Amino acid sequence: MLKYEGKEFLTDDDLKVNLLGFWPRDDIKNEKLKKFFEEHYGRNFLGGDELVAYSQSLVSHGMNFAELEKEILADIENPENRDFKDILFSKTATGIGRGHSLGGLTGVVLGIHGTKMIDSGLTGLCASRSLVTSSRRRETLAEEIVIPGCLKGHDELLKEYMKISEDVLKLSAEFKEKFGKMGGVETFNKVIPYNNPADLFIVLPLDTLSTIASEVRADKLNANGKFVPRELYSLSDIFPEITREIGQNIMFRQRIEVPRDxxxxxxxFKDPSFPNYALEKGKELGMNISPVAIEYQKDFTKGFMKALEQTKKLFEETKRISDPKELHEKSLECMYSLRAFTDEYNEALRLMVADTLSWRVWSEQKRHSTLRQNVESVYSAVERACEGTEPFFSRIERANSENDFEKIHNILDNIEENIIIDDRLKNQKELVIPYLYHTAKQLKFYKKMIENGFEPRDALYIAPKNIRVRTLEHYDLKNLIDLEFPLRLCNTCEPERKASSWKKREAIAEIVPELDYFLKPKCNVGFCTEGKYCKSITDMREYNQDLHKQVKEAMLSRNK
Structure with a gap:
């Protein structure tokens, strides 16, 4: 914690990690073996090290754990054997670098308290699942501002950092109270940086622990500097202790030394000097801020078209059903049919879309691990935003002090090349002026920190979340019409991401008109599963509140 004006503030050096659970675990029943483990390892269970090391015995003898315990005890008591740790080490060493099966058999569940930067740092891990504090739903208070530890001892810079951060939080709270959920307020909140606290519930298999540790190691070797957040360094340092406590340390130590990804x-969090595919493609397209379908390959065979028509016919039949129970049953059939179709013909379509999203909204998209993605370095994105706003700073500053929209209305297009400014915000002059001002002011201070010798990863705590990052999305058939894309067309989706998805839909429908019917929100299966339905479902079929309520009751009654 860092003390400022008599109060203590969270820093990026204050990461706290709680072990919430782990797998596998088998409580030892054999009293003699239990005593040995309690004396030598301080635990009374077999962990991943033991269960994986002796996995061949388990799968060969009908998963008989009593016999397994006897075998382990016999190995321990055999005077001709080496130390038990050496036995485990040699047993797991032969398979740890061979395939992903061992790395997924063990893992941990962690509760992490730190800064919101852990969201961008950890929730994009494909072999992982997580829940994190939502900045859309949780209001940050001034006393919760996160201070990068590097500012300790730099009183003037710290004072300026706090003033800038407090001002934007204060203004955000005022707008929320004044305008409620008026269009634009949610977007305005993207001007707030990731300098607030967050809690993360995350499930991490052993291989993913290795991913994090390897990224930290690689970052340490980078002659250009360090770009992985300090909190990920701290987390990586904790892994040996955690894995030792739960009986996974031998496998963990071996896995991080195996030269296999x-x-x-x-x-x-990438070195901005390294080549980046998403940024390259963005430059090829003139840094277009609208999504563009740039590459595609399709092979719609006779069998594909037949299965497509059969699935469409089932969807159409379902939309004509008004009996709640029957509708629910038929909607499940739609899902089963669509899954079978996309499983069978997934490789019949490959489509790549170049796009740009705010850092904030990319942070939502990255969690969809079924969608192959690429994103540029946040450091190149923030540098581009700094360069793009700097020439207009004095004009933006005057517009803010005089509350004069005319001073900035003709530069919005220039600013929008590097900063997200959605249409709802443009229509609210009382929002867009301070939005641009606080964005530019924070970016100016980011540059000031860099010029004062601070690392870019530390300066990021003052970078607004509305900076544009270049992205690539690689769609296959399943993600386009079944898993990812229908979710992004739903009205419950974050507004910026939803707007981007509907633009993508137009471009994609031109390329693959055969799939137009299925390029719709998830309620295309026949009914809406959300709390409140919207125009999306009523555009597809006859639908009302009674049917909405009754079909959801029919859906949930199956679980009673």
Missing amino acids: TYLHYTV
């Missing part, structure tokens, strides 16, 4: 991780 793990799973995909969508992250913005």
